[in-house]
Amino acid sequence: MLGRGKRLWSRSKRLKSSYDAVIIGGGLHGLATAYFLATRHGMNHVAVVEKRYIGFGGAGRNTAIVRANQRTQENLPLYKEALELWPVLTQELDFNLMFYNCGNLNLAHSEAALKAMRLQVASAQFHGIDSRLIDPKECKELVPALDVSDRLRYPIYGGMYHPPGGIVRHDAVVWGLASGASQKGVDIIQGVAVTGIGVQGGRITSVETDHGTITTPRVLNAAGAYAAAISCEMLGMRLPISVLTIQAMVTQPLKPILHHVISSGTYHCYANQTLKGEVATGAHMDPWPNYTTQCTAHYIKHQAEALTQLLPCLKGVKFMRAWAGLADMTPDMAPIIDGNDPVRGYYLDCGWGYFGFKSCVVTGKYLADFMASGVCPQILRPFTGRRFEQHRLMGETPALVHYSPDN
Amino acid sequence: MALTITCPICGKRSGYEFRFGGEDKGPPPQAAGLTPAAWCDYVHRNNCVAGVQKEWWCHRQGCGTWFSIYRDTTKNLEVAGPQSEDV
Numbered sequence: 001m002l003g004r005g006k007r008l009w010s011r012s013k014r015l016k017s018s019y020d021a022v023i024i025g026g027g028l029h030g031l032a033t034a035y036f037l038a039t040r041h042g043m044n045h046v047a048v049v050e051k052r053y054i055g056f057g058g059a060g061r062n063t064a065i066v067r068a069n070q071r072t073q074e075n076l077p078l079y080k081e082a083l084e085l086w087p088v089l090t091q092e093l094d095f096n097l098m099f100y101n102c103g104n105l106n107l108a109h110s111e112a113a114l115k116a117m118r119l120q121v122a123s124a125q126f127h128g129i130d131s132r133l134i135d136p137k138e139c140k141e142l143v144p145a146l147d148v149s150d151r152l153r154y155p156i157y158g159g160m161y162h163p164p165g166g167i168v169r170h171d172a173v174v175w176g177l178a179s180g181a182s183q184k185g186v187d188i189i190q191g192v193a194v195t196g197i198g199v200q201g202g203r204i205t206s207v208e209t210d211h212g213t214i215t216t217p218r219v220l221n222a223a224g225a226y227a228a229a230i231s232c233e234m235l236g237m238r239l240p241i242s243v244l245t246i247q248a249m250v251t252q253p254l255k256p257i258l259h260h261v262i263s264s265g266t267y268h269c270y271a272n273q274t275l276k277g278e279v280a281t282g283a284h285m286d287p288w289p290n291y292t293t294q295c296t297a298h299y300i301k302h303q304a305e306a307l308t309q310l311l312p313c314l315k316g317v318k319f320m321r322a323w324a325g326l327a328d329m330t331p332d333m334a335p336i337i338d339g340n341d342p343v344r345g346y347y348l349d350c351g352w353g354y355f356g357f358k359s360c361v362v363t364g365k366y367l368a369d370f371m372a373s374g375v376c377p378q379i380l381r382p383f384t385g386r387r388f389e390q391h392r393l394m395g396e397t398p399a400l401v402h403y404s405p406d407n
Numbered sequence: 408m409a410l411t412i413t414c415p416i417c418g419k420r421s422g423y424e425f426r427f428g429g430e431d432k433g434p435p436p437q438a439a440g441l442t443p444a445a446w447c448d449y450v451h452r453n454n455c456v457a458g459v460q461k462e463w464w465c466h467r468q469g470c471g472t473w474f475s476i477y478r479d480t481t482k483n484l485e486v487a488g489p490q491s492e493d494v
């Protein structure tokens with residue numbers, strides 16, 4: 001059987017000269033949208049054009065955390081549905097996405113942080129999402145390895161516990177969506193880069209690639225961290241995005257000690273134990289834009305310090321691997337989803353920062369509605385890029401994420 | 408490989424001593440007749456160049472000077488800018 005298995009998605013697909021829609025980027029959002037266009041709207045004359053191989057971008061590098069305890073009324077319903085979709089999609093794709101709803105524990109290290117969490121918990125509960133405040137003793141009960149004493153530089157004051165969140169296997173999502181879309185007739189073209197976008201009379205007419213021109217009335221820019229550069233270079237549309245390298249790492253495998261995803265804003269650290277026993281942990285960014293995907297000694301050291309403060313039993317444990325990917329950050333930490341503005345047929349789904357895994361399936365579903373009908377579904381409307389000039393930035397972050405002089 | 412930056416006063420130092428100050432977008436737009444779209448363009452929107460860009464830095468943990476450099480964003484290397492513009 002080994003090596004003779006059937007391919008999950010067809011390999012030898014040749015680019016046709018025209019499609020009903022071309023999707024730039026075989027990442028999470030591109031593949032999800034293609035899948036829903038084909039399965040929900042019967043649009044299978046669609047190509048996903050991927051410069052490298054599917055999953056090359058953030059799709060294959062993220063730390064796979066899913067949750068729905070965001071801050072704002074625009075974001076909460078989207079992420080809530082996203083969480084509900086994992087079991088549904090697992091069934092539908094007949095592909096084990098390994099959704100492990102172990103729950104997320106977000107730690108507070110000050111009274112102020114607890115107060116902020118109180119509001120965040122109330123917002124989640126208002127939307128019917130299970131999220132609650134717990135005290136340090138309850139934190140310790142959930143995660144016995146946690147140091148809740150006052151030995152820490154920033155002692156633990158309590159936490160926000162969100163039982164329905166957890167982990168999904170990211171590679172399985174890529175493979176499952178690609179195979180599902182491919183079975184419905186979507187062409188997944190790897191090793192082909194989009195090099196230009198053709199516009200005539202305010203409408204999309206074609207896509208240029210390094211393997212020739214494709215005629216199409218619809219383009220989705222789902223190129224992840226490269227979406228902003230593509231938009232600027234190929235259409236002259238600049239976006240409120242900064243692209244940074246984000247780093248993550250795993251320890252050597254250990255016996256089970258961590259049964260939830262834990263995170264701490266103060267320590268800039270989150271961690272969970274994979275089914276293999278490794279503690280997967282991230283995620284830090286050098287605070288200047290770059291496309292390097294390089295790891296730095298600076299943050300490996302930082303990560304070791306933070307992890308061993310929170311979980312002292314990890315002292316002496318070795319990091320086995322470190323890697324990095326790119327995060328396309330917006331000033332308000334919410335994505336940019338747009339279509340037909342100002343170019344008809346041009347759709348945009350980017351600026352996901354480090355939230356683009358948990359959101360990919362639900363976004364793909366609604367984006368497919370948008371692309372098939374030309375009408376933006378209500379749930380996606382708040383994410384228009386116009387919000388920045390209308391001074392309606394979202395409150396997903398308490399402070400603007402802005403890599404510019406005013407910060 | 409970490410970033411190093413050359414401060415005009417202090418010379419070449421570790422990038423962690425500096426604060427990135429945004430892409431060099433030229434002088435701020437004139438206040439008279441300024442539209443929200445034009446202001447947004449200046450404040451929020453970026454070129455996100457994957458390659459060499461001109462950008463602002465501040466030597467925050469040093470002399471405090473603001474200055475601009477050219478940097479290749481795909482390599483994190485400071486590079487020489489175009490030679491003097493009055494040639």
Ligand SMILES: Cc1cc2nc3c(=O)[nH]c(=O)nc-3n(C[C@H](O)[C@H](O)[C@H](O)COP(=O)(O)OP(=O)(O)OC[C@H]3O[C@@H](n4cnc5c(N)ncnc54)[C@H](O)[C@@H]3O)c2cc1C
Nearest residue numbers: 025027028029051057058059063065194224325356357358
């Ligand atoms: C270290 C790390 C940890 C993360 N942890 C989490 C997490 O725990 N939870 C979470 O929700 N999110 C997380 N994220 C974020 C998440 O991975 C991204 O937001 C997500 O992958 C974005 O999906 P995407 O489809 O927009 O882009 P990607 O998945 O990056 O896909 C974009 C694709 O476009 C292709 N492309 C680029 N340019 C071109 C071109 N010119 N022509 C053709 N193709 C092109 C790229 O090769 C790439 O494959 C993390 C990210 C990183 C890097």
Ligand SMILES: [Zn+2]
Nearest residue numbers: 414417466470
């Ligand atoms: Zn200096």
